[in-house]
Amino acid sequence: MTPVDLYYLDQPSDEHPDATPLVVIHGLLGSADNWRSHLKVWQTSRRVIAIDLRNHGRSPHAAGMSYAQMTADVLAVMDKLSLSRVHVLGHSMGGKVAISLARQHPERVASLVVADIAPVTYQHGHDDVFAALERVREGQPANRREADDLLAEHVDSRPTRLFLATNLVRSEQGGLTLRVGLDHIRQDYEAIIGVPAGTAAYEGPTLVLRGDESPYVSDAMLPALRDMLPSARVVTLKQAGHWLHADQPTAFQQSVEAFLAAQTP
Incomplete structure (x- = not known):
């Protein structure tokens, strides 16, 4: 490999x-x-x-x-x-x-x-987190407050949302985007757990x-x-x-x- x-x-x-x-x-x-x-x-x-x-x-x-x-x-x-x-x-x-x-x-x-x-x-335990990150990717927030609102649609815990927000970076277009390879992570989640x-x-x-x-x-x-x-x-x-x-x-x-x-x- x-x-x-x-x-x-x-x-x-x-x-x-x-x-x-x-x-x-x-x-x-x-x-x-x-x-x-x-x-x-x-x-x-x-x-x-x-x-x-x-x-x-x-x-x-x-x-x-x-x-x-x-x-x-x-x-x-x-x-x-x-x-x-x-x-x-x-x-x-x-x-x-x-x-x-x-x-x-x-x-x-x-x-x-x-x-x-x-x-x-382990059992599956990140469905809400993946859904929250997917929502941010779709929503293309302009700032971290908007991003937090999108994350909150799936994740109630503010500390968890703050942790997830560390994966956001400013795109060339000026908005916030994910820096994690979310699709690859989700595709091989069985291996991760x-x-x-x-x-x-x-x-x-x-x-x-x-x-x-x-x-x-x-x-x-x-x-x-x-x-x-x-x-x-x-x-x-x-x-x-x-x-x-x-x-x-x-x-x-x-x-x-x-x-x-x-x-x-």
């Missing part, structure tokens, strides 16, 4: 240039931009690279959203940057990409941080962070998680939902940094 040439943010660490870098992978309909405040914290101790997956952020649009394909894209970025071994952090869909990378190329992964996702097949790629368990150091108000990593899913990630330590963040890095940013940052600091440089 031919990898997509992904966009990425590369934040060097002046204080610790020799520390093992951290690669950050966003979730469905997210982007590297969502992680800028976290990158500033983590780059004090190591180089941090945040990636836009295919059909997201500033990366190209391309057919296929399988975890094997997205893992190949991330691996190509690592090769391009001559990153032989990295820590990997992934949230939600990005967590499944991170697990896939660790399972398929364990020699490239020093440790793994999985944020609020389990390696299981499916299990990570790979056949072997990842035996390396693993931290799984979950929100106590999120259903994405329930206790019933832990046996499947430990089958695939036998060394996983599961930590639950209080007063946090699925976007736990936004709900409890300081606790999230500190949990990740403490885990990485405990690993072999």
Whole structure:
């Protein structure tokens, strides 16, 4: 398979240039931009690279959203940057990409941080979100207030609408347009809600962070998680939902940094 040439943010660490870098992978309909405040914290101790997956952020649009394909894209970025071994952090869909990378190329992964996702097949849960984005695409809003009104026709939650609005950019015609490859995402949604790629368990150091108000990593899913990630330590963040890095940013940052600091440089 031919990898997509992904966009990425590369934040060097002046204080610790020799520390093992951290690669950050966003979730469905997210982007590297969502992680800028976290990158500033983590780059004090190591180089941090945040990636836009295919059909997201500033990366190209391309057919296929399988975890094997997205893992190949991330691996190509690592090769391009001559990153032989990295820590990997992934949230939600990005967590499944991170697990896939660790399972398929364990020699490239020093440790793994999985944020609020389990390696299981989920039920359909984004129909309203896709409908809202489609409504914005059809409505061609002139400004963000108009865009929010269109999103609100399908999504009641204002925080969710604000998150979705991060996918809007100004078009050459002056209005707002989507920057995500919505059609490709919808066409391969079954793959997105499916299990990570790979056949072997990842035996390396693993931290799984979950929100106590999120259903994405329930206790019933832990046996499947430990089958695939036998060394996983599961930590639950209080007063946090699925976007736990936004709900409890300081606790999230500190949990990740403490885990990485405990690993072999």
